[in-house]
Amino acid sequence: MYAKFSVSRDTANDFIRLFVNRRAYSMQAHKPLPNGKVPYFLARDWTTKQPKPLDADVVRVHLNGDVTINLYAINPETQRCKWVAIDGDFDGAVEALFKLQWELKQDGVEAAIESSRRGGHLWIFTETPLLASECRIYIYNVALRLGVPIVGGGLKQGIEVFPKQDQIEEGEFGNAIRAPLGVHRKTNRRYWFYDAPTDPIAQLGYLNGLKKLTEAELHTFIQGMSLPESYKPPVPEPYVPRPSHEGQQEFRILDHVRPKTKDRRNWWAPCPSCRQSGKDKSGDNLSIQIANPRYYKCWAGCTADDIRAALGQPLRKKQLA
Ligand SMILES: [Zn+2]
Numbered sequence: 001m002y003a004k005f006s007v008s009r010d011t012a013n014d015f016i017r018l019f020v021n022r023r024a025y026s027m028q029a030h031k032p033l034p035n036g037k038v039p040y041f042l043a044r045d046w047t048t049k050q051p052k053p054l055d056a057d058v059v060r061v062h063l064n065g066d067v068t069i070n071l072y073a074i075n076p077e078t079q080r081c082k083w084v085a086i087d088g089d090f091d092g093a094v095e096a097l098f099k100l101q102w103e104l105k106q107d108g109v110e111a112a113i114e115s116s117r118r119g120g121h122l123w124i125f126t127e128t129p130l131l132a133s134e135c136r137i138y139i140y141n142v143a144l145r146l147g148v149p150i151v152g153g154g155l156k157q158g159i160e161v162f163p164k165q166d167q168i169e170e171g172e173f174g175n176a177i178r179a180p181l182g183v184h185r186k187t188n189r190r191y192w193f194y195d196a197p198t199d200p201i202a203q204l205g206y207l208n209g210l211k212k213l214t215e216a217e218l219h220t221f222i223q224g225m226s227l228p229e230s231y232k233p234p235v236p237e238p239y240v241p242r243p244s245h246e247g248q249q250e251f252r253i254l255d256h257v258r259p260k261t262k263d264r265r266n267w268w269a270p271c272p273s274c275r276q277s278g279k280d281k282s283g284d285n286l287s288i289q290i291a292n293p294r295y296y297k298c299w300a301g302c303t304a305d306d307i308r309a310a311l312g313q314p315l316r317k318k319q320l321a
Contacts, residue, residue, distance in 0.1 A: 023053035070176035073163035080129035093119030153230030
């Protein structure tokens with residue numbers, strides 16, 4: 001079992017100053033699933049369905065150990081972050097994080113290592129919120145210089161850098177990371193920063209005392225650098241409608257459905273076939289790739305045939321030879 005605390009609102013506000021850059025947050029489930037994974041979900045208001053804003057009360061119960069929250073790095077209004085967290089959970093991850101910490105120190109950047117279930121997280125805090133894209137350029141280049149592997153660009157084992165995106169659109173959240181100083185629901189344990197006594201106040205005191213990265217420093221470090229080529233997000237293929245065939249216009253799914261929401265890659269719309277059989281109450285079973293709307297998929301399992309038939313536009317049968 002884990003230690004319980006009863007922290008003050010001041011302590012919670014201290015945590016918010018360091019860690020909270022946008023108010024949306026997610027919650028870890030209380031117990032792991034049968035497969036061992038602990039799911040987390042966006043905290044929403046029950047009535048409005050809107051993301052719930054993180055406040056000192058939620059942070060208090062997180063620090064006390066009663067719930068566990070996850071934090072998002074990027075504020076979509078500014079595309080900036082208050083911290084960079086480097087997650088390492090592969091063989092040799094802790095050594096890699098110490099190596100990174102030492103290398104950052106040579107730049108005058110103080111970073112703190114938090115232990116984790118299978119490795120650790122290295123945290124860097126900023127003086128003022130800094131552009132996520134610029135923070136990522138810095139960390140990726142330092143890691144590659146040291147030969148520390150980074151997930152992505154063909155590698156499955158390595159560190160993961162939060163923020164994981166250069167920018168996010170309004171309504172997007174990016175990836176969340178478990179907020180420090182709470183309880184991991186998978187192991188029912190707390191994982192602390194190495195260099196401070198193991199209670200929330202002492203840990204926050206230690207983190208507050210670290211030198212914070214400034215924008216001027218960051219600009220010096222990344223001058224002339226960019227994100228390494230293999231880690232750049234793919235450039236979306238432009239959508240070019242096929243020329244009409246036998247006087248027939250190409251079928252375009254977006255002419256037939258009205259998307260309800262979108263995320264980074266897809267529109268989400270009601271599936272015509274599901275709707276026909278009275279399903280898809282939430283109206284978002286069908287994903288349509290934004291970059292190339294020719295690709296769409298019903299996540300309830302309808303085939304393209306089903307969808308086209310439901311729209312009265314059956315797929316043209318292949319001509320017999
Ligand atoms: Zn469907």
